[in-house]
Amino acid sequence: MKATTLKKAALVAGSLSFLAGSAFSQSAVSGAGGYETLTINAGKFNVLGLRLHEPQVVSGTFDANTGDSLTDNDVNFTDVLTAGKRYLVEIADSGTVIEVDAWSGSDLTGLAGVEAADASDYTIRAAKTIGDVFGADNSAGLTSSANADPSEASVIYVPNGSGFTQVFYSTLAGFSGWLDAGTFADATDLPLNYVDGLIVNEKGADDISLVVTGMVKTTSTNLPVSDAFTYLGTAYPVGATLGNSGLADSVSASANADPSEADTVYLPKADASGYDQYFFSTLAGFDGWLNSATFAAAGDVELTSGIIISQNGTGAAFNATVTPPAFYADL
Amino acid sequence: MKLKHVVATLAAMSVSAFGASITVTNNQGPVNTQSVVDNSGAAVEGGFAAIGTFDVAQLATLSSGADLDAAFSVFDGATGTVGTQTIFSGVYNFSNNGADITTTGFSGPIHLVIGNGADLASSTEAAILEIGSFPTSEPAVSTIFVNNATATPFLGDFDTFTFQPATIPRQNPALRLAAIPEPSSSLLIGLAGLSLLIRRRR
Numbered sequence: 001m002k003a004t005t006l007k008k009a010a011l012v013a014g015s016l017s018f019l020a021g022s023a024f025s026q027s028a029v030s031g032a033g034g035y036e037t038l039t040i041n042a043g044k045f046n047v048l049g050l051r052l053h054e055p056q057v058v059s060g061t062f063d064a065n066t067g068d069s070l071t072d073n074d075v076n077f078t079d080v081l082t083a084g085k086r087y088l089v090e091i092a093d094s095g096t097v098i099e100v101d102a103w104s105g106s107d108l109t110g111l112a113g114v115e116a117a118d119a120s121d122y123t124i125r126a127a128k129t130i131g132d133v134f135g136a137d138n139s140a141g142l143t144s145s146a147n148a149d150p151s152e153a154s155v156i157y158v159p160n161g162s163g164f165t166q167v168f169y170s171t172l173a174g175f176s177g178w179l180d181a182g183t184f185a186d187a188t189d190l191p192l193n194y195v196d197g198l199i200v201n202e203k204g205a206d207d208i209s210l211v212v213t214g215m216v217k218t219t220s221t222n223l224p225v226s227d228a229f230t231y232l233g234t235a236y237p238v239g240a241t242l243g244n245s246g247l248a249d250s251v252s253a254s255a256n257a258d259p260s261e262a263d264t265v266y267l268p269k270a271d272a273s274g275y276d277q278y279f280f281s282t283l284a285g286f287d288g289w290l291n292s293a294t295f296a297a298a299g300d301v302e303l304t305s306g307i308i309i310s311q312n313g314t315g316a317a318f319n320a321t322v323t324p325p326a327f328y329a330d331l
Numbered sequence: 332m333k334l335k336h337v338v339a340t341l342a343a344m345s346v347s348a349f350g351a352s353i354t355v356t357n358n359q360g361p362v363n364t365q366s367v368v369d370n371s372g373a374a375v376e377g378g379f380a381a382i383g384t385f386d387v388a389q390l391a392t393l394s395s396g397a398d399l400d401a402a403f404s405v406f407d408g409a410t411g412t413v414g415t416q417t418i419f420s421g422v423y424n425f426s427n428n429g430a431d432i433t434t435t436g437f438s439g440p441i442h443l444v445i446g447n448g449a450d451l452a453s454s455t456e457a458a459i460l461e462i463g464s465f466p467t468s469e470p471a472v473s474t475i476f477v478n479n480a481t482a483t484p485f486l487g488d489f490d491t492f493t494f495q496p497a498t499i500p501r502q503n504p505a506l507r508l509a510a511i512p513e514p515s516s517s518l519l520i521g522l523a524g525l526s527l528l529i530r531r532r533r
Contacts, residue, residue: 261363
């Protein structure tokens with residue numbers, strides 16, 4: 001898998017400005033946008049992340065919270081959000097991303113893991129869907145099945161908290177479109193959270209170029225790392241490295257320059273043949289980000305769109321906070 | 332059978348495919364690395380390492396590197412060299428090709444085989460260890476750090492030698508390769524019995 005350079009012309013010009021068109025002053029947003037091309041290697045399992053995002057729908061400041069709700073008295077969410085869609089609430093200060101599927105008036109409801117600190121500045125954007133990213137008609141060109149048989153088709157693995165939801169494209173009459181490989185339900189609108197990494201197993205003979213469009217996020221992002229291997233997206237389309245990502249502040253380091261003692265960051269190789277592994281060391285003379293195999297300094301290694309973090313350190317789940325490169329402040 | 336039932340059955344049979352990426356290494360840095368050493372205690376340079384499945388039943392009758400090679404099946408191209416990497420000696424770090432594991436036929440224990448030659452067939456000393464199990468769940472990525480706490484040797488031994496892997500003064504256990512042919516337990520018992528018979532006849 002290879003991430004090509006974001007087309008900076010579009011990015012810098014901010015030519016893709018989206019206006020939510022709402023009567024609420026908080027909801028008019030714009031920003032830099034563009035596209036990037038991700039390579040899906042044929043015959044491989046490709047770890048991808050979504051680094052360009054849907055435009056902001058609304059932003060403001062939450063006035064109150066409970067354990068499963070957030071309230072902004074200045075906004076009627078029923079008016080600005082579309083029922084049936086998933087939205088992502090981004091807490092500006094912490095970088096926390098909360099999925100929201102339900103709301104009523106000024107309340108976002110049914111939320112998981114709300115903390116008091118979340119009652120602060122926020123923005124909301126829609127989550128991309130399978131159809132948004134790969135095309136409702138599979139315009140991305142992943143290998144499909146004429147028999148609605150996922151073993152014949154390319155499979156997209158979407159993390160669901162307890163494993164993966166597997167999605168494939170079928171052209172069989174009566175079973176056509178993006179389907180959940182477990183239930184055969186329509187998966188076109190399956191929401192994708194950009195903090196998660198996707199895995200695409202392309203069954204065809206040729207590599208595929210996947211063009212992802214959207215807006216650039218300019219605030220920090222918490223990537224939730226479970227107690228084992230976690231597939232993650234890296235949120236920022238260009239310029240993010242191990243060194244400037246801020247990951248060193250979140251992951252467990254090794255005082256002995258021993259990768260078995262530290263959390264390991266796996267970056268997929270460009271041809272998806274495997275992974276380069278990195279860890280953070282505090283041992284004098286071997287300090288900083290290091291390649292786990294060669295122990296070469298790795299602070300300048302660019303983050304791929306999708307990564308894996310292996311919890312080798314404390315053994316406890318944690319948030320790996322990634323921050324945008326400094327120049328994003330000018331976007 | 333209705334079409335949707337046929338489709339559902341096919342799906343149930345087919346969605347178990349997944350890819351596996353397994354990295355195996357003893358390179359745990361300047362402090363904790365447990366190097367591979369030969370039978371004299373010197374770090375192995377130019378050796379061979381691979382993971383796969385070893386036919387443990389053949390262990391008792393190994394008499395050459397060729398025997399070892401014949402009893403071992405490599406998993407998905409997962410081979411590497413043993414030698415000096417960066418400043419650490421007697422180390423290895425390699426991965427398989429990330430293939431769909433259902434097409435490789437590997438399951439059960441993962442065996443690590445190390446030889447002192449460029450390949451197993453040309454090796455005169457070797458080690459065979461069980462270091463874990465092949466994955467059984469959906470897309471799997473793992474790194475196995477091989478040391479005396481994580482591996483079970485069938486041939487070769489940890490702890491017999493200590494070795495300083497790098498510039499930081501620290502003596503660690505090392506994995507000592509054993510000579511091939513390695514006298515099997517049964518052969519040793521047979522030899523012991525023969526010696527007793529000879530003594531009795533004197």
